[in-house]
Amino acid sequence: MDIAVDTCVLEQGSELADRFTRASTWERADAQWPSHEQRTLVCCRVLAETHDVRTFVFAAEQGKPFTFEPGQFVTVTAEIEGKPVSRCYTISSPPTRPYTLSITVKRAPGGVMSNWLHDNMTEGSTLSAYGPSGIFTPSAGPSEKALYLSAGSGVTPLMSMTRAAFDLGQDRDIVFVHSARTPEDIIFAKELAALEQVSRTLRVIHICEAQSEKGDWQGPLGRLSLDLLKECVPDYQEREVFTCGPAGYMEAVRKTLLDGNHNPSRYHQESFNFAETVEVVEAAPEETASAQPCFTVRLARSGKTFTVDASQTVLAAARKAGVPLPSSCSQGICGTCKTTLLEGTVEMKHNGGIRPREIDRGLRLMCCSKPTSDIVLDM
Numbered sequence: 001m002d003i004a005v006d007t008c009v010l011e012q013g014s015e016l017a018d019r020f021t022r023a024s025t026w027e028r029a030d031a032q033w034p035s036h037e038q039r040t041l042v043c044c045r046v047l048a049e050t051h052d053v054r055t056f057v058f059a060a061e062q063g064k065p066f067t068f069e070p071g072q073f074v075t076v077t078a079e080i081e082g083k084p085v086s087r088c089y090t091i092s093s094p095p096t097r098p099y100t101l102s103i104t105v106k107r108a109p110g111g112v113m114s115n116w117l118h119d120n121m122t123e124g125s126t127l128s129a130y131g132p133s134g135i136f137t138p139s140a141g142p143s144e145k146a147l148y149l150s151a152g153s154g155v156t157p158l159m160s161m162t163r164a165a166f167d168l169g170q171d172r173d174i175v176f177v178h179s180a181r182t183p184e185d186i187i188f189a190k191e192l193a194a195l196e197q198v199s200r201t202l203r204v205i206h207i208c209e210a211q212s213e214k215g216d217w218q219g220p221l222g223r224l225s226l227d228l229l230k231e232c233v234p235d236y237q238e239r240e241v242f243t244c245g246p247a248g249y250m251e252a253v254r255k256t257l258l259d260g261n262h263n264p265s266r267y268h269q270e271s272f273n274f275a276e277t278v279e280v281v282e283a284a285p286e287e288t289a290s291a292q293p294c295f296t297v298r299l300a301r302s303g304k305t306f307t308v309d310a311s312q313t314v315l316a317a318a319r320k321a322g323v324p325l326p327s328s329c330s331q332g333i334c335g336t337c338k339t340t341l342l343e344g345t346v347e348m349k350h351n352g353g354i355r356p357r358e359i360d361r362g363l364r365l366m367c368c369s370k371p372t373s374d375i376v377l378d379m
């Protein structure tokens with residue numbers, strides 16, 4: 001599992017860690033906007049961050065405050081060229097500013113959703129989104145000292161965490177190291193510089209792979225290396241590390257930290273690419289499937305029923321039966337298909353998209369749950 005690979009235990013006695021985890025703004029996040037519930041967001045502002053990155057600021061349709069944890073993402077859906085398309089985007093704004101929710105999107109060349117958002121989302125446009133999900137949050141590894149390592153659009157969860165820590169007046173000791181292609185590609189450069197100026201405990205370091213067009217970049221050039229890390233963050237071994245960026249970047253970061261004897265249990269990462277994070281489990285061939293016992297799935301609220309054999313996930317069986325269930329990643333990561341199991345049992349193999357406390361409350365991810373009896377779902 002690549003998302004928030006290692007979940008640390010709350011450091012007992014750490015007042016700062018306790019305050020961060022218990023902040024009232026997101027303590028009831030699960031209750032207020034469940035990840036399986038779709039809501040309409042109203043775009044109220046579009047901000048150009050760089051030449052190919054924009055922030056879309058949304059208000060909730062009924063003006064209700066949003067609740068989420070810094071670092072979580074939403075799954076947005078839109079009908080594009082007649083087909084429903086869903087993609088996950090990290091909430092780049094902090095939960096401490098709960099009346100708007102922002103996503104910061106980089107255009108992917110040839111990409112369906114990112115280009116559609118850039119070309120179509122304007123003030124007043126609406127967008128459907130499933131509620132916040134994800135466990136790449138500060139509570140995965142509360143500590144007094146953090147090191148945030150990001151590249152490209154991977155800056156978004158770390159920006160939400162940094163903004164939240166600042167708004168809570170936490171003085172959390174954060175070193176924020178961001179890698180960009182060129183100085184023109186640095187996202188949130190001005191805001192981070194302003195935050196650094198007024199915060200006693202935030203340090204921001206930008207590393208650029210190439211010089212700016214004007215040739216006036218004074219900061220480190222190249223890629224993050226162990227030598228550069230030792231020079232810029234000499235106490236990196238004492239820090240809880242949160243990393244987000246392209247797969248190659250995260251692989252290099254992880255190796256650098258291991259080479260530098262950083263404790264791997266204090267390392268957390270999030271990938272923006274599902275295909276790179278999980279092994280794709282091949283669907284069972286039909287012959288094998290037909291030899292499996294069959295069970296009935298009943299949807300308590302709609303009264304619909306369909307059958308599923310023990311080799312199929314509930315989501316796959318629902319799709320086959322033409323019963324629409326909310327879903328996005330189909331890999332047990334995003335949490336969009338989280339549903340309460342009212343009766344029966346399933347075997348679930350998830351990849352971080354559900355928390356232990358949610359499992360205790362009876363929630364399951366339909367995309368990676370196979371029934372072991374007849375089941376009844378709360379939907």
Ligand SMILES: Cc1cc2nc3c(=O)[nH]c(=O)nc-3n(C[C@H](O)[C@H](O)[C@H](O)COP(=O)(O)OP(=O)(O)OC[C@H]3O[C@@H](n4cnc5c(N)ncnc54)[C@H](O)[C@@H]3O)c2cc1C
Binds near residue numbers: 073088111156
């Ligand atoms: C948890 C999570 C959080 C995320 N947060 C952010 C965020 O904060 N900001 C952000 O910008 N992104 C984020 N992403 C990534 C985002 O979800 C999208 O993957 C990204 O915007 C690209 O989507 P798209 O629809 O534009 O591109 P897609 O249409 O999915 O295409 C992606 C790339 O694949 C290529 N491609 C598509 N189909 C084919 C094909 N058949 N053959 C060859 N190439 C193909 C496209 O040209 C494009 O370059 C996040 C992802 C996850 C999982």
